Amino acid sequence: MNKKLEALQEYLKELGSVAIAFSSGVDSTFLLKVAHDVLGDQVIAVTAQSCSFPKRELEEAKAFCKKEGIKHIICESEELQIEGFSHNPKNRCYLCKHELFEKIGNIAKENNIKYVAEGSNMDDNGDYRPGLQAVAELHVKSPLRHVELTKQEIRDLSKEMGLPTWDKQSFACLSSRFVYGEEITESKLSMVDQAEQLLLDMGFHQLRVRIHGQMARIEVMPSEFLKLMEDANREKIVSEFKKIGFSYVTLDLQGYRMGSMNETIKTD
Numbered sequence: 001m002n003k004k005l006e007a008l009q010e011y012l013k014e015l016g017s018v019a020i021a022f023s024s025g026v027d028s029t030f031l032l033k034v035a036h037d038v039l040g041d042q043v044i045a046v047t048a049q050s051c052s053f054p055k056r057e058l059e060e061a062k063a064f065c066k067k068e069g070i071k072h073i074i075c076e077s078e079e080l081q082i083e084g085f086s087h088n089p090k091n092r093c094y095l096c097k098h099e100l101f102e103k104i105g106n107i108a109k110e111n112n113i114k115y116v117a118e119g120s121n122m123d124d125n126g127d128y129r130p131g132l133q134a135v136a137e138l139h140v141k142s143p144l145r146h147v148e149l150t151k152q153e154i155r156d157l158s159k160e161m162g163l164p165t166w167d168k169q170s171f172a173c174l175s176s177r178f179v180y181g182e183e184i185t186e187s188k189l190s191m192v193d194q195a196e197q198l199l200l201d202m203g204f205h206q207l208r209v210r211i212h213g214q215m216a217r218i219e220v221m222p223s224e225f226l227k228l229m230e231d232a233n234r235e236k237i238v239s240e241f242k243k244i245g246f247s248y249v250t251l252d253l254q255g256y257r258m259g260s261m262n263e264t265i266k267t268d
Contacts, residue, residue: 005157007147009038015141017042018115019108021100022072023053024061026151027119029165030158031144035117036070044111045070046104048077051186052174054193064164073111075103079175079184086184090130092175097131101138117141123151123258169206170258177210187245194244202233206256214247219256 065072158166
């Protein structure tokens with residue numbers, strides 16, 4: 001057995017019971033599956049429902065928990081109601097995560113669960129991640145980082161375990177598509193959600209649609225540039241994006257990369 005997987009299982013056994021922040025992404029799905037295999041009914045999954053969390057992700061979370069027989073609690077967590085959040089400050093993620101993990105902590109207590117855990121991995125240590133400050137302050141456990149699992153290792157182990165998420169695109173909440181300082185609104189979140197769903201439906205895999213006012217900046221993998229620029233695809237994207245509400249549609253020539261909105265603040 002993989003040594004890191006073994007270490008993860010041992011660590012989860014030590015925790016005894018855990019409420020896992022479950023987004024249906026690659027990392028939290030893997031963590032939830034391993035935790036449930038080890039701890040059974042002493043594990044619950046908690047998913048936050050909000051306008052920055054696409055409906056498709058929520059439905060996938062529900063389906064996975066139903067299939068695996070895991071107790072699943074959905075909590076309302078409307079970020080736009082958090083004071084200061086809609087102004088999109090640089091610590092936006094901290095404001096959101098702090099409130100979310102407080103809510104999950106309360107749910108854990110109500111269900112006699114000792115700990116709260118989240119699915120960040122070693123690759124998350126390198127980017128600007130103010131949400132991890134909230135994790136530390138509220139004593140939330142990060143089992144995947146604790147045993148030093150990387151994203152690729154999690155994908156490989158997920159494939160071995162037969163998890164459907166092993167090759168799922170990386171996802172972050174839709175608020176991460178906004179340039180810092182630009183107001184986040186429900187209508188703009190919906191625009192981003194619709195635009196990304198269109199690209200996913202067209203068969204693009206790892207992608208982001210970043211919003212800059214009325215301009216959409218599309219990030220896809222460089223290997224998919226040619227597909228996007230095929231006349232039929234390009235014309236469809238431009239036409240549909242304008243129907244959604246964008247005035248301008250652009251392709252980022254650097255391609256998809258994690259945390260591109262943080263590039264402007266790395267020297268701060």
